[in-house]
Amino acid sequence: MSSQPATRPPGDRLRDAERTRAEILEVAQREFARNGYAGARVDEIAALTRTTKRMIYYYFGGKEQLYVAVLEKAYSDVRAVERTVDVEHLAPVEAIRTLAELTFDHHDAHRDFIKLVSIENIHHGEHIRKSEVLANLGTPVLDLISRILDAGQAQGVFVTDADAIDVHMMISAFCCFRISNQHTFGALFGRDMTAPEHRERQRAMIGEMVVAYLTGAGRRAAT
Amino acid sequence: MSSQPATRPPGDRLRDAERTRAEILEVAQREFARNGYAGARVDEIAALTRTTKRMIYYYFGGKEQLYVAVLEKAYSDVRAVERTVDVEHLAPVEAIRTLAELTFDHHDAHRDFIKLVSIENIHHGEHIRKSEVLANLGTPVLDLISRILDAGQAQGVFVTDADAIDVHMMISAFCCFRISNQHTFGALFGRDMTAPEHRERQRAMIGEMVVAYLTGAGRRAAT
DNA sequence: AAAGTAACGTACTAGTTCGTACATAAGGGA
């Protein structure tokens, strides 16, 4: 009558703190991304897990701490990807274009992350501001852009005197918007920006856009 | 002992359906924009009004219908502004630049609207999709952009073969992002994009960017 | 001035949701 076999494959423990924790985090990310912080239900997260609500409080302490943990994990995943980006050996124009396109790909592939960021902004960034893990996470990409801009100006190909943060904003804005505002935009203009048939064109757009801006075609073109 | 004067100035009625309705809408807009749909509290909205919760249900029927009413009002306000835009008499380059800058100004001035749009996107645009009032609200601005693009290409100043929806997206993305993502961006990069000292520079940026893209400086600049 | 209706207020309920007290079992070390 034993429903449990006497021997289990090794590593397939009945009780595994790491696995349980990770599973909660994964389910929670989806739930928060889909429903927002206030809209997310702790009971629902528990139901979608192999474990129970009790464990959420056991491992994370509460809804808010779970949310912060989800945010931290999502951001640190992004950081890990960014570290692998190497565009230093490219010429400035191609370097910035490649960076823009990689950002595009990354945002396109991590849509839940974009939604989490939107949600965090609705709550005025109060959680991200508290988390020490997430402070100064932006500097690496900023350094990279700075070096590209400096090189471009030194070589005379970049005419516009642009600021690294501004350039990063320009790229992020485009890449985020098509994900974060897809539904209202789709309702108003009858086009799903995130549909595969628009992907390549938009990917090229952000590259062209940044390069065009930096190389300066817009400067008083009609005066 | 009458705490109420026998005669009141005309127009200052004790009971005014329109005024009460409008006050609820106004307060609700702030509450929804600040806390999201699920986070907003009907009791809180009522408390910030001169009237009671009962009236919210009397005039709107429920929380969700109130939210839709807020959305519809916000969008129709935007529409009203857009109708006043006249850039037809300008040369294509200046026309598109001016449109971009006006969009920038408008988004900068209506931050609660941007937040409502963000919130609606988190909920997958389910309300905006249902509302007939909000359908086809996008076409006017699209027509405008189309005409500008056509004129620019006819005159040979626009080299890039751009799509009107894409161009609108490009402008909206930039103008929305600096408002909707201000908090996470601020936390990561230590700059409040919405601060007054960055306004003029960013306003110029979006204009330059669009013009540069359309006049084609980015095309194979390094090959 | 009477009466009917639109506008409004109070007090309450039903249901949901976060969080916890208490009980229990698995796994590892002595």
Next chain:
DNA sequence: TCCCTTATGTACGAACTAGTACGTTACTTT
């Protein structure tokens, strides 16, 4: 093998929140 710690499950409670039943008052119309 025994025990102790870590991990887990169940059942429940307290607080909050959307929504409503019922009663009342201002304004309008005739």
